[in-house]
Amino acid sequence: MAELTDRIALVTGAASGIGRATAIRFAAAGATVVLADRNGEALASALAELGDPRHFSFRLDVTDEEGWADLAAAIDIAFGRLDVLVNNAGYGAFRSIADTTLEEWRAITAVNLDSVFLGTRTMLPLLEKSHFGGSIINMSSIRGIAAAPFAGSYCAAKGGVRLFTKAAALECAALGNGVRVNSIHPGHVLTPLTAKVHDDPAQGAKLLADTPMGRAGDPDEIAAAMLFLAGDGSRYMTGSELVVDGGSTAQ
Ligand SMILES: NC(=O)c1ccc[n+]([C@@H]2O[C@H](COP(=O)([O-])OP(=O)(O)OC[C@H]3O[C@@H](n4cnc5c(N)ncnc54)[C@H](O)[C@@H]3O)[C@@H](O)[C@H]2O)c1
Incomplete structure (x- = not known):
């Protein structure tokens, strides 16, 4: 039996890069995948690439509280539960602190960190209904x-994600709701988000020089780690941080 057979998995930012590769991996592992993204056109193409009517897509801006509530209602009606939630959508900005406006600070922390809080809070009741352990x-x-x-x-937003993950993991363990919560920490991965660095x-050369393995990661190499965290192979892991970075943080 495939690793995620019969599981319902929601992936945000599923229209591109790491999210899209994760949706493809999960589908190949037997999951029914709900692909969420704010980019409708790319979302339709990602859904078409999965090529199976059991999957579906949902247009979501992950910073939108009401959008999350609508998505939870749709998943509840369709499946009555959720087994895996991947809070993946996000992006960064290269800017000095002096040049960062408060508006941009809020946009970056909203898409990377508020989204993780909103997704966790909104989907937890459905994850608690998973008979696999959410x-x-x-x-x-x-x-x-x-x-x-x-x-x-x-850095502030992604550091916040790391510690929010641990707090959520401890809270779920204290509640005994069977839900595990882990974070994933990629190094430099070649996706549409990062491709422009190599312009x-x-x-581009500096990024690769900073990576001991001497190359960028492929989105599917992050998706493989996602699959491990989603499935039973990691069933004793919660509050962990999984680094997938070609050795960058080992230096
Ligand atoms: N690529 C890397 O090197 C790298 C390294 C570490 C972490 N990450 C993180 O991985 C995640 C995915 O990055 P990627 O490289 O695959 O980028 P990507 O740009 O290829 O994909 C990101 C997807 O998120 C979607 N998205 C952005 N804002 C959204 C919003 N408000 N609501 C809904 N969807 C939204 C985009 O439409 C896009 O489809 C991000 O959180 C990023 O910070 C990437």
Whole structure:
């Protein structure tokens, strides 16, 4: 039996990059996948790529509290429960602190951190109904562990995701609701989000030089770690941080 057979998995930011690769991996592992993203066109193409009518997509801005409530209602009607939640949607900005407006700070922390709180709070009642034991996977970054210059708002948000994950894991364990909560911390992964870095050869070369394995990660290599955190192989893991970074944070 495939690892996620009969499971219902929700992936945010599923239209592109790591989220899309995760949706494909989960579907191949037998899950029914709900793909959520704010980009309707890319979402339709990702759903078509899965090529099976058991999956469905939902247009969601992860910073929108009402949108989350609507999605929870749709999942409740369709399945009555949720087994896996991947809070993946997000992006960063390279900007000095001096040049960061309060509006931009709020936008970055909203999409990367508020979204994780909203997703967790809204979906927890459905995850508690999972007969597999619910699994929440929160997208942090190596920038949630080790900081970088000119990325203050992103580092703050991803660091917040890391510790919120641990708080949520402890709370779920204390409640005895069977829900595990872990964070994932990719290093440099080649996706539409990061591809433009390589337009500047010097910046691209520096990123690779900072990666001991000497290459960028592939989205599917993060999706493989997502699959591990989603399934029974990680059933004794909660409050953990899984680093997938080609050795970057080992230095
Ligand atoms: N690529 C990397 O090197 C890397 C490294 C560490 C962490 N991450 C994190 O991984 C996650 C995915 O990044 P990616 O590289 O796959 O990026 P990507 O741009 O390829 O995909 C991100 C997806 O999120 C969606 N999205 C953005 N804002 C949204 C919103 N408000 N509501 C709903 N959907 C929204 C986009 O439409 C897009 O489809 C992000 O949280 C990112 O910070 C990426």
